[in-house]
Amino acid sequence: xxxxxxxxxxxxxxxxxxxxxxxxxxxxxxxxxxxxxxxxxxxxxxxxxxxxxxxxxxxxxxxxxxxxxxxxxxxxxxxxxxxxxxxxxxxxxxxxxxxxxxxxxxxxxxxxxxxxxxxxxxxxxxxxxxxxxxxxxxxxxxxxxxxxxxxxxxxxxxxxxxxxxxxxxxxxxxxxxxxxxxxxxxxxxxxxxxxxxxxxxxxxxxxxxxxxxxxxxxxxxxxxxxxxxxxxxxxxxxxxxxxxxxxxxxxxxxxxxxxxxxxxxxxxxxxxxxxxxxxxxxxxxxxxxxxxxxxxxxxxxxxxxxxxxxxxxxx
Ligand code: BDR
Ligand code: CA
Numbered sequence: 485x486x487x488x489x490x491x492x493x494x495x496x497x498x499x500x501x502x503x504x505x506x507x508x509x510x511x512x513x514x515x516x517x518x519x520x521x522x523x524x525x526x527x528x529x530x531x532x533x534x535x536x537x538x539x540x541x542x543x544x545x546x547x548x549x550x551x552x553x554x555x556x557x558x559x560x561x562x563x564x565x566x567x568x569x570x571x572x573x574x575x576x577x578x579x580x581x582x583x584x585x586x587x588x589x590x591x592x593x594x595x596x597x598x599x600x601x602x603x604x605x606x607x608x609x610x611x612x613x614x615x616x617x618x619x620x621x622x623x624x625x626x627x628x629x630x631x632x633x634x635x636x637x638x639x640x641x642x643x644x645x646x647x648x649x650x651x652x653x654x655x656x657x658x659x660x661x662x663x664x665x666x667x668x669x670x671x672x673x674x675x676x677x678x679x680x681x682x683x684x685x686x687x688x689x690x691x692x693x694x695x696x697x698x699x700x701x702x703x704x705x706x707x708x709x710x711x712x713x714x715x716x717x718x719x720x721x722x723x724x725x726x727x728x729x730x731x732x733x734x735x736x737x738x739x740x741x742x743x744x745x746x747x748x749x750x751x752x753x754x755x756x757x758x759x760x761x762x763x764x765x766x767x768x769x770x771x772x773x774x775x776x777x778x779x780x781x782x783x784x785x786x787x788x789x790x791x792x793x794x795x796x797x798x799x
Pocket of ligand 1: 499646
């Protein structure tokens with residue numbers, strides 16, 4: 485039997501993180517070694533709690549969940565309650581029935597796991613603001629160099645922002661942290677932009693219904709996204725779901741679904757103004773600088789959705 489590829493998930497677990505985590509835990513080719521929580525959609529403790537709930541619903545194995553940073557490096561935390569609900573999970577009473585947060589600091593645990601691994605053995609998938617990753621880079625760069633790919637849901641990709649005309653939530657929530665990560669010199673950093681989950685990649689009302697009616701896992705993955713769906717009715721005219729974190733998870737675990745991903749020179753704006761959190765992507769290499777990160781901006785919608793169906797056990 486082929487050995488499973490290991491991943492660490494870093495998350496500000498709101499409702500789309502929950503779907504992404506459930507997908508990873510149901511992909512037999514991967515083993516989620518540990519999960520670290522960070523503030524973003526909700527404060528860090530709530531994110532950790534939501535990750536535990538998700539593990540219970542995913543119904544496979546139970547990786548430890550550790551608490552990471554609850555404050556951003558410099559910026560005040562501004563949670564996305566209107567997008568994911570006050571508890572980040574649609575306010576429908578989802579709580580873990582059995583699981584508890586594990587002892588130890590998430591950033592330290594991430595570093596320890598990487599130091600104990602062979603180079604390239606563990607990939608990191610980051611689904612929230614990059615505070616934990618930035619601290620880990622500052623604390624033990626050599627450990628972070630042992631990671632294989634670092635796949636991040638973040639940036640507007642090659643499109644528009646979702647918290648400002650130019651900035652995407654995860655980068656904007658802690659742009660200083662994102663800057664540290666983008667400029668770290670680590671080899672294989674992939675930002676999956678918000679544009680990757682839009683257009684044909686959005687789940688349509690019919691697809692949402694199919695997933696929801698497929699069984700307890702599908703029902704969980706859709707129902708916790710209730711607030712986001714309501715918001716989308718206003719934004720997009722119908723009950724669509726733009727599943728940002730699942731698109732990053734799919735790009736990380738099932739690279740066949742990636743249609744466009746190129747390495748560019750990118751710079752994160754931390755200036756105190758309207759473009760805070762924007763990421764300059766030098767598509768034509770006007771600045772003549774060495775490309776530093778990959779930007780994934782498009783998925784093959786059919787393959788991506790097949791992967792969602794497969795991992796959420798939709799027949
Ligand atoms: C990102 O921000 C959060 O609201 C989502 O969980 C996702 O990680 C999308 O911009
Ligand atoms: Ca997230």
